[in-house]
Amino acid sequence: MAFFDLPVPELERYLPDRTERPDFDAFWQSTLADARSFPLDATFTPHPTPFETLEFFDVTYSGFGGQTIKGWFVLPKQRTGKLPCVVEYIGYGGGRGIPAHWMHYASAGYAHFIMDTRGQGSSWRTGDTPDLDGGGPQIPGFMTRGIDQPETYYYRRVYTDAVRAVDAARSHAEVDPDRIAILGGSQGGGITIAVAGLDPTVQAVLPDVPFLCHFERAVTMVDSYPYQEITNYLKIHRSKIDQVFNTLSYFDGMNFAARARGPALFSVALMDTICPPSTVYAAFNHYAGEKTMQVWPFNHHEGGDLDQTMLRLDFLQKVLR
Amino acid sequence: MAFFDLPVPELERYLPDRTERPDFDAFWQSTLADARSFPLDATFTPHPTPFETLEFFDVTYSGFGGQTIKGWFVLPKQRTGKLPCVVEYIGYGGGRGIPAHWMHYASAGYAHFIMDTRGQGSSWRTGDTPDLDGGGPQIPGFMTRGIDQPETYYYRRVYTDAVRAVDAARSHAEVDPDRIAILGGSQGGGITIAVAGLDPTVQAVLPDVPFLCHFERAVTMVDSYPYQEITNYLKIHRSKIDQVFNTLSYFDGMNFAARARGPALFSVALMDTICPPSTVYAAFNHYAGEKTMQVWPFNHHEGGDLDQTMLRLDFLQKVLR
Amino acid sequence: MAFFDLPVPELERYLPDRTERPDFDAFWQSTLADARSFPLDATFTPHPTPFETLEFFDVTYSGFGGQTIKGWFVLPKQRTGKLPCVVEYIGYGGGRGIPAHWMHYASAGYAHFIMDTRGQGSSWRTGDTPDLDGGGPQIPGFMTRGIDQPETYYYRRVYTDAVRAVDAARSHAEVDPDRIAILGGSQGGGITIAVAGLDPTVQAVLPDVPFLCHFERAVTMVDSYPYQEITNYLKIHRSKIDQVFNTLSYFDGMNFAARARGPALFSVALMDTICPPSTVYAAFNHYAGEKTMQVWPFNHHEGGDLDQTMLRLDFLQKVLR
Amino acid sequence: MAFFDLPVPELERYLPDRTERPDFDAFWQSTLADARSFPLDATFTPHPTPFETLEFFDVTYSGFGGQTIKGWFVLPKQRTGKLPCVVEYIGYGGGRGIPAHWMHYASAGYAHFIMDTRGQGSSWRTGDTPDLDGGGPQIPGFMTRGIDQPETYYYRRVYTDAVRAVDAARSHAEVDPDRIAILGGSQGGGITIAVAGLDPTVQAVLPDVPFLCHFERAVTMVDSYPYQEITNYLKIHRSKIDQVFNTLSYFDGMNFAARARGPALFSVALMDTICPPSTVYAAFNHYAGEKTMQVWPFNHHEGGDLDQTMLRLDFLQKVLR
Amino acid sequence: MAFFDLPVPELERYLPDRTERPDFDAFWQSTLADARSFPLDATFTPHPTPFETLEFFDVTYSGFGGQTIKGWFVLPKQRTGKLPCVVEYIGYGGGRGIPAHWMHYASAGYAHFIMDTRGQGSSWRTGDTPDLDGGGPQIPGFMTRGIDQPETYYYRRVYTDAVRAVDAARSHAEVDPDRIAILGGSQGGGITIAVAGLDPTVQAVLPDVPFLCHFERAVTMVDSYPYQEITNYLKIHRSKIDQVFNTLSYFDGMNFAARARGPALFSVALMDTICPPSTVYAAFNHYAGEKTMQVWPFNHHEGGDLDQTMLRLDFLQKVLR
């Protein structure tokens, strides 16, 4: 869609109030502590493929509640010394897929760790990780699963899995634990921001067209999915508006961005009606580390696509090598 | 949509092969036995409303796995003797809502028991019952939740809840346990057929434009939701086609219809692209009890709406009183 | 659709100029006097139904031009003394339907009078009242029937029928003529506001998401039907813009609201593109009686649905009993 | 839409049963006799335009019930002797418009008489003729106005106006009454067929992509307007199916075609979802005069457009000069 | 679509910066000089039609690069003396069609010259003129053909053809070369403005709902075709944004309007999402000759249609006769 959000100069200074409740940090410390009370149990099983230049490994590790999370791990066959590692999170509805999806970062000389997203992995790419908690009445999708309380909300489990994915990547013998980048687009970008706030030691943070930021504005500004799942829920559960936004405050990228420290490369697309520019800037402008915004004026939610991948590789080259 | 399925004379003799596996009955006997191993714990708590002619009760009882299921129970304030009871199941995405949704049957002199549908109750009417099992990777919705195995499939839990709803209704002191009708539209109609097959002692069976029948045809004939959730799943999980249809065979209305015995009033809409006529007739033509089909030639999935409600009341009057 | 109209604080003070012409009151006095020159001829014929708790009556009375208007009248079977009466008007395209549509108010202890809408009653619920005047060239629908002159405009006939419906309800022996509420949603809400201005003696006024208010803004702000029938007419009849808005000024809810006196409960939905919030507030802010606005932030034109019905019953309890 | 109806060889022999009731001819004889009991009162008032090669006249004459019908009449300024005359009927929703719409036939040497369509003339071209009879509850549009009885059906009035238009054209001093062609596209084509059956003395009959033929098939085969107005009506008025098709039998082009005698040039478009090919062939194959079908394989309802106009002029040249 | 652009008072003073580069005039002088270095070779071959009041001629002449351009030329059969001439340009996707498309201006006493548009003439009306230059990678359509450089851009060829069309019209023996009007709608309106700037000697300029004006705003304001072809190009060719707008600056109606001198009648439609009102006013407000704007408030891109044709004829009568 044509330009529909604020003009760029206003976007650049758009700084809505953050929404975190007083116990935001306590909530997450307790959540992560619980998860880390389970052994990480990271396993990396060689997975044969026809790709002769790379080595693929089928990954399992313990995420939220000690539940088993799947992933892929990729190394260039020709390598020397410990490698910087790229941890990648996936967009809404997709899963880890097959090795052929993950060629770029290892071909460019990085270890590459891909986290499967629990329960998803069916809409556009397969996944292999269940989400054991079904939760209360919900709109089809994942945005309102368990949304009545922060403790039961779906993204509590996902963000925790994502922090543990960094732990798992760092645990691999060929990974240099001091050179970790986290990245992802859309939902993967939202998770990236959350992890950047929950683990400020990561060395590079690359969220593209991030989702899960500034919910209040998103759900009243656009009619697009997945944000609209929340709108649809409130359309019927008319009395739960405050309750739902209370829950979401524990998961909003703005609140995590203010706690992050790693150097960051964001991107935004000005015609993106899935993750509207102002919601992306809301997180970016609150982001507390060094940061750069790549603007794609004529793009929708696809953003910079592989052109952005090339910029990511430039950025990683500068920051991690 | 205009007529898109078989002509009526072909519909009337359309009898596709049933799909049940040899252990179909064992699967369900074992499933119900497990559920009945938990105490029913049916409670009926008076619920005040401004409706002076009716009495409403907030219901809980134990469904699949002994999990708590919600419902409503309604009685006419003026009554004498035990009443025949209508047990109602709800369409896809909806929940039990509020008492104001349930005026007709009690106003007509019946006890009325409404079962909430676990996990749903958000898309068009509120519900209050969680579905505790999240399951593997899935398409947004409920059609592919746990679909990789019959044991984990979402509708195993729902059908079991529904059989237990009849148990709960029969357990009420003012209900005549020998005059039970079961009914519902769309998903509610599909559940009705399943219960009719699982508990052939119910005295009246009234499925309208039933869903969950003849999956193989439905998913290759129409592009409409919710059947299309299955198509979308198979579009990505390309290797699971046989596995998915094996699971669905345990939940197909055709297979239950052949085991049902209660006198039945079905309805079908010839322009219904949600539940195509041939899938409805597939169940109807296999139905083993006395049966009548009400055809609505110019209707879509709304079928006969309140005109059908009036026909239902006529039918109940004949069968139950 | 997401928020598309003014922010709530601006809505609350939005007070556009009213549009009535100097002869507005004379036009309506003369119109009503003409209608009242015909005998009311209200008849209430018992109509059998399976609903044992209520009594239904098939109604006829004389509306505009003495033409016969149909309706339903409902009483709780158990009753004592004269009852307060709810007069209900119907949304665009629908008619009085069948008794099963009208369970709530009589079940809650009110007399309930439903006016059929002339000529409509086919799009989503049946009706039984013809509109004898065909009128000049028009867009399909009712919005431009006879629109070239106030005298020939369709809603002159409908609003007059609606005032006479109150007369007919008051004439019933079991109705307390000093406890009349009028209500309706969408078109029914617009008619409610008109009647409130034309008969300021009604005791309660409950318009939900009202249509037929602030036409100039509506037709240039949204592309939705039925307002767009007017846009479509002016798209072709390019020279009639002033003439059409002159006609509409005699039928605009803003102008009636300023003449109303009954205590009112309005509702508005902030995502309603059929009856945009600012057009609803235009009438509400001009409303001259005591008034309350119920805001549904995440709803479209369905507004509060049965949740609003429950609020209506609360309001009626306070005002009429 | 791509080919969706029968293959051409099947179309060419498609001959469904006609539907006329025994009193079909009596109904129309009586209807036309009533109309002809009113004086024709055809007036032709010169209407100035900037077009120097043509003369335009504003027409009025008496149609159904003696009601005043508008039209245009056009003559080439340079002319000698009585002229053959083309009487034209208009597509659904349009009216007579302005003189600039009617350049072709008079420029080609014909008198040209255009009948305005009562009540329409707003959707895509202005009209000036009211339809005085409003009728019972209806779907927005004209297809269900008065549809409960043949006597009150809208098209009874329109077809009668159309027969009287031929009378009016023949009455003009410069028209040769023995060289009359009737033509029109879509609704205009349907009216053309009706007039050809009601007045078999016309010398040329040119219906393009005619509407109003073989209603039973049309309303169950396509979802397009205006046929769908009938479907929508029956969707709600579920009990009136036989009654509605009884009415329509008096207005079906198949039944008129069997009574027509004038040499005819039809056209059909194979991708036409508004007037499906089989409904056009149903009328064509029943047509009792000499006839030719022009097939446009890759066209939708626009058919041959001006390419068809050129073929019409060829045909008229052969038949009328 | 409802009003979506600036309010009318703001439109009337909307004067964005023009975008021409310093060599704008040199670019066009050189371009036209090149074209005029080829002989005009205008031929007018009589073309028989059934229209007895007009004479049609099949036209060829040399346009850009001396390439052969087709057209039609029409004269009233009855005429005396040299005639004023209307040169007409065509909307996007259409071609010169057949003579029956061109009845109005010659019937009103003008010579009428219609230029075919190279390469188009297939989407809604046939054409006969190829565009020999294919150009680099492009979006389907004509908006991005050769867009990487002004020299190769498609509209360089079209605008040059259009200036030569005026030369060809003036060259005809029956045309008064001092009474030339140029006109067209949409793309034809954009070409009209360009020719008015490139040949300020034309006596009347009538662009309706003109396209090809104020590209920067158009492509970021609306999602409609054909402007969106440019958006789509930049969505993929992410690095060419400045390059593309540099090219477009040589073809923007604003820049030509500032160089035009002929008396002008513009029109604009306030609901036009194809050529948004502010882009039309951008050209109009920069227009340097006498000018009038006809506003159609309730119209989309169809603007005034034949009502505008009548206004054009009034305007031509005043200016050219």
Add this chain to the structure above:
Amino acid sequence: MAFFDLPVPELERYLPDRTERPDFDAFWQSTLADARSFPLDATFTPHPTPFETLEFFDVTYSGFGGQTIKGWFVLPKQRTGKLPCVVEYIGYGGGRGIPAHWMHYASAGYAHFIMDTRGQGSSWRTGDTPDLDGGGPQIPGFMTRGIDQPETYYYRRVYTDAVRAVDAARSHAEVDPDRIAILGGSQGGGITIAVAGLDPTVQAVLPDVPFLCHFERAVTMVDSYPYQEITNYLKIHRSKIDQVFNTLSYFDGMNFAARARGPALFSVALMDTICPPSTVYAAFNHYAGEKTMQVWPFNHHEGGDLDQTMLRLDFLQKVLR
């Protein structure tokens, strides 16, 4: 879309008549001889990327008319001996993009040659090759560019470029000229089949969901682009139907398939409305070499996506190594 074409058993034996004219082979021999009369001039310029495991080369060579065509060439950095080579053609609207698009085949040990498609390379991936011939009036897109004659048709140039791409790939010093595979999806699949027929010496042929097959059926069966460009052309150019299908007969995959000899792996998606199953089977069933069909029952035009890539790699492993 759900199943819309023939059932699979009928697809498997669907063998429509081929359409080649008597001079089909002469046409192509002459076309290729002309192209080969120009020197191939294949250049392979190293192109730096961050991908350390692969080497990329920017390619140019001479295609149709000796015009310069771009491409990419990729080699695994670790390699020994001459490599089998995969020549890839691209889907409609896309171009060669950037190196990051081409990771799989070289990573799996093949030389990989990607041909840019002239004139396209803008709709979803950039390209760099112009199409110098603009051609006659056309529908936006490439399907009707020059369609009036086989000699001028766009795909004559593309297919010739594609044959020369194989020549260029074979000319590379590190490629084993006796182990060439050709492949592509959609348009790339159609080109693959054409090259397989024009150069039967290629050792492996892998067309996925191929386009450009059995045009007569495609354009009358589906409404999807790009086939619909042809329908749209014939909708306006009503007299050119035979002429257009004559041209297309020289470019139909059925006719090339009958001349092909290389072992082939096809794929088809049963819900593919872009390239309907029967058009794919029409080519497959005429294919004269060894052949296998991979059927994807629940897929649309995406077919097997990367799952198909894995099957391709299996097939190549068997056939080329």
